[in-house]
Amino acid sequence: GACTVIVDGRRINSCLTLAVMQQHAEVTTIEGLGTPDNLHPLQAAFIKHDGYQCGYCTPGQICSSVAVLKEIADGIPSHVSSDLLEQPTRHADEIRERMSGNICRCGAYANILAAIEDYAEGQTS
Template identity: 60%
Template sequence: MRTQLSINGTDYDLDLDPRTTLLDALRHHLKLTGSKKGCDHGQCGACTVLLNGRRVNACLTLLCMHDGDEIVTIEGLGEPGEMSALQEAFVSEDGYQCGYCTPGQICSATAMLEEAAQGWPSHVTGDLDAAAELSDAEISERMSGNLCRCSAYPNIVRAIRKAAEGTT
């Protein structure tokens, strides 16, 4: 099935089986291997990418559903020498250990910070009429769909806060 979309600012015209997931198209057909296949059930977040600015689990969505959409993967957020603020914060705060979950964590955190800036509440937001303070509990709740098997959570939260504060 023919699908046209923009990935990291480059237009693609793909003709793949309609059962191909977005994750498999990225990894196996376009060789964008930053997004990882962890659980293949949408439970770990290792495959998180940005779809029209919103975070999605690429393993749970079919490529053919996204004709005309804009996808951003970890490869589109920065590169060596020109890292995003979150990438720099993850490095400076050691927000990774094995690194397997890191691309999904950074993509998710990128969208999460935008959601918070737009005033979206989370389950733990205390005051729905005020801007959410990015406390440890707030960041942890908003990032709960991304698992880290190495348990680098304190460093991940510190990295996200550092990027949010603009102190990278």
């Protein structure tokens, strides 16, 4: 949850890898997505939809969300994809399944989903 980062475009749990294993990789953390003065649109959507309460899981939720939407756009299926050979669609069940590893102790899941869907509506792919 809190330790999700994006490594070479794929989301991983930073707590389950050694930094030396990613020596030549492109690593994106929440700080690489946006700053308080220049928010990533997904960060703004989390604020708009109250997608956080305590804030502990929020960086990982947002990093994971960015990668989840790219996975869908890239045609990578999930356990709930209806056809493994077809382009997955960007719908609530697909997003929920892909985000299921990101735990929120406060239970803001509905708001997190709303933020992701709001942001995704503005995406072209």
